[in-house]
Amino acid sequence: MKLSFQILFITIFAFSCQNNPEQKIAESQKTVVTKDSFNYLPVSTTGQVVRHHYYTLSYNEVYENAEWVAYSLSPSQISHRRIKRPHFTRDPLIKTRSAHYKNYYPNGYEKGHLLPAADRRFSVEAFDETFYTSNVSPMKHGFNSGIWNRLEKQVRYWVKRYGKLYIVTGGVLQPGLERIGDEQVAVPRYFYKIILDYKPPDKARMIGFLIPHKDLYEDLRDFAVPVDSIEKLTGIDFFPALPENLENRLEAENHPEQWRFVRFEDWQR
Numbered sequence: 001m002k003l004s005f006q007i008l009f010i011t012i013f014a015f016s017c018q019n020n021p022e023q024k025i026a027e028s029q030k031t032v033v034t035k036d037s038f039n040y041l042p043v044s045t046t047g048q049v050v051r052h053h054y055y056t057l058s059y060n061e062v063y064e065n066a067e068w069v070a071y072s073l074s075p076s077q078i079s080h081r082r083i084k085r086p087h088f089t090r091d092p093l094i095k096t097r098s099a100h101y102k103n104y105y106p107n108g109y110e111k112g113h114l115l116p117a118a119d120r121r122f123s124v125e126a127f128d129e130t131f132y133t134s135n136v137s138p139m140k141h142g143f144n145s146g147i148w149n150r151l152e153k154q155v156r157y158w159v160k161r162y163g164k165l166y167i168v169t170g171g172v173l174q175p176g177l178e179r180i181g182d183e184q185v186a187v188p189r190y191f192y193k194i195i196l197d198y199k200p201p202d203k204a205r206m207i208g209f210l211i212p213h214k215d216l217y218e219d220l221r222d223f224a225v226p227v228d229s230i231e232k233l234t235g236i237d238f239f240p241a242l243p244e245n246l247e248n249r250l251e252a253e254n255h256p257e258q259w260r261f262v263r264f265e266d267w268q269r
Helices: 002-018 021-032 124-129 147-162 227-234 244-252 264-268
Strands: 049-051 056-060 065-073 110-113 136-139 165-171 178-180 185-187 190-197 205-212
Touching: 065 147, 136 185, 147 165, 147 190, 147 205, 190 227, 205 227, 205 244, 227 244
Parallel strands: none
Antiparallel strands: 049 056, 056 065, 065 165, 110 136, 165 190, 178 185, 190 205
16 A cells, blocks of 8 residues: 555646646756856846756846846857747746736837847757846837947857856846836846956956946947956845955956957848
8 A cells, every 4th residue: 555655746746847837847957057167157146047948047036137147158159050049938946926028018128138048059959048038128219229239249259259258247126116017127237247257266257347227339348347246236245156366356457468369340240
């Protein structure tokens, strides 16, 4: 009798896993995010960290935005493969539900990717994951297709030139922001992106960008700032797994001259 009960329990458990896609996703991700030998994740101020197969984020329900999206990018992952764009969908792993894409209509804002879809063209699964609404933020068209797009291209250029990089990006979430839609999605006034080239023990370097949310045509270097200043603005501790002395040094520095920038004119071609 006891053995029959155990068999019945195992059968019911297996059946429930097959019919619960969120549980299957969660179980499959337990090993995926540990493939990288370096823990590049920032500290979450909300406690709602979501690990997808190809990126990790910390969601802030109060603002209906990710406070950060973190991922690594390697030269082998950069692809020009054409993949059909999926529809934007709620993130199935956000317990409080990420905002619906309908909040963006008709408010004049685009669903701006934090992790660019173009960084995940190496597979359909990776590409489709970037269309969860937890990975987008309201962006003006001129900003999204302009300086933000230029910065994304610049990062891919650096990956090709320097090798694997670690990227953390998001909008600055603070009281008093404009809200859109029924779910009151916050519209950041600033967006940031932090790039770490981690080549221990003595060749690591870091660069941060803090960019106002508006149409801009200035050189990207004009928006390079010490990562310390982004930490103070957001309250987020970036790259806490770095050795403390190294973390303190890299986050206090601002040396855009250490990075080769592609000329603005080249993006027009």
